[in-house]
Amino acid sequence: GAGVSQSPSNKVTEKGKDVELRCDPISGHTALYWYRQSLGQGLEFLIYFQGNSAPDKSGLPSDRFSAERTGGSVSTLTIQRTQQEDSAVYLCASSLGGGAANEQFFGPGTRLTVL
Amino acid sequence: QKEVEQNSGPLSVPEGAIASLNCTYSDRVSQSFFWYRQYSGKSPELIMSIYSNGDKEDGRFTAQLNKASQYVSLLIRDSQPSDSATYLCAVPRYNQAGTALIFGKGTTLSVSS
Numbered sequence: 001g002a003g004v005s006q007s008p009s010n011k012v013t014e015k016g017k018d019v020e021l022r023c024d025p026i027s028g029h030t031a032l033y034w035y036r037q038s039l040g041q042g043l044e045f046l047i048y049f050q051g052n053s054a055p056d057k058s059g060l061p062s063d064r065f066s067a068e069r070t071g072g073s074v075s076t077l078t079i080q081r082t083q084q085e086d087s088a089v090y091l092c093a094s095s096l097g098g099g100a101a102n103e104q105f106f107g108p109g110t111r112l113t114v115l
Numbered sequence: 116q117k118e119v120e121q122n123s124g125p126l127s128v129p130e131g132a133i134a135s136l137n138c139t140y141s142d143r144v145s146q147s148f149f150w151y152r153q154y155s156g157k158s159p160e161l162i163m164s165i166y167s168n169g170d171k172e173d174g175r176f177t178a179q180l181n182k183a184s185q186y187v188s189l190l191i192r193d194s195q196p197s198d199s200a201t202y203l204c205a206v207p208r209y210n211q212a213g214t215a216l217i218f219g220k221g222t223t224l225s226v227s228s
Contacts, residue, residue, distance in 0.1 A: 033215060033216075035216075042203075042218050042219065042220045042221070043159070043203065043205075043216075043218040045208070045215035045216065045217070048213040048214075048215055050213070055213050056213035056215060059215065089158075091158055091159070093216075098213060098214060099214060100146060100147045100207035100209065100214040101146070101147045101164075101166060102214075103149065103161055103164050104149075104161070104216060105161060106151075106158040106159050106160070106161075107158060108157070108158050109158045
């Protein structure tokens with residue numbers, strides 16, 4: 001079956017512009033996660049959705065970052081007024097449920113470059 | 116104290132050898148553990164999950180868990196050049212809001228032919 005898909009695969013933007021990153025999880029997966037991976041850094045959690053609700057937003061680095069999920073499926077991560085330190089690979093993962101035992105499957109990621 | 120620790124490597128092994136990758140974690144209540152493989156320029160791919168003490172085998176991969184020592188390892192038997200990648204250990208972060216994964220920095224494995 002289809003895995004997690006993300007678009008665009010690459011995004012180059014200028015400092016100060018807004019960007020939207022999209023994630024389409026595996027069909028039937030109720031939990032959706034956003035992570036980011038900066039060059040030389042580990043994977044960093046951003047936000048978790050269960051259905052359309054986001055009970056854990058603790059990883060969002062600033063109020064420039066926001067995300068939503070609609071229809072219990074597609075999610076969009078929005079970064080406003082992008083900064084160079086936002087350059088990273090943004091990864092989306094989904095799992096069947098939100099419990100700790102649920103395996104998370106990652107999409108291919110969106111590589112964001114802020115000039 | 117870092118929550119999930121791994122040796123960064125690189126770990127170099129010859130083709131056909133056993134590669135041993137180690138991970139320690141700080142949260143004693145952790146019950147689930149995951150190993151991901153990440154090729155350069157690609158996203159993480161889940162290769163093993165383990166929930167109980169002891170060994171779990173899947174093909175050439177064996178995950179070993181010792182909750183008392185807060186230690187989980189991944190053994191790769193008959194290592195192949197295609198196993199060359201970064202291996203990430205991940206443990207759920209337990210809080211009331213959710214179970215995001217906390218990742219180690221990863222161990223880079225290089226298998227020479």
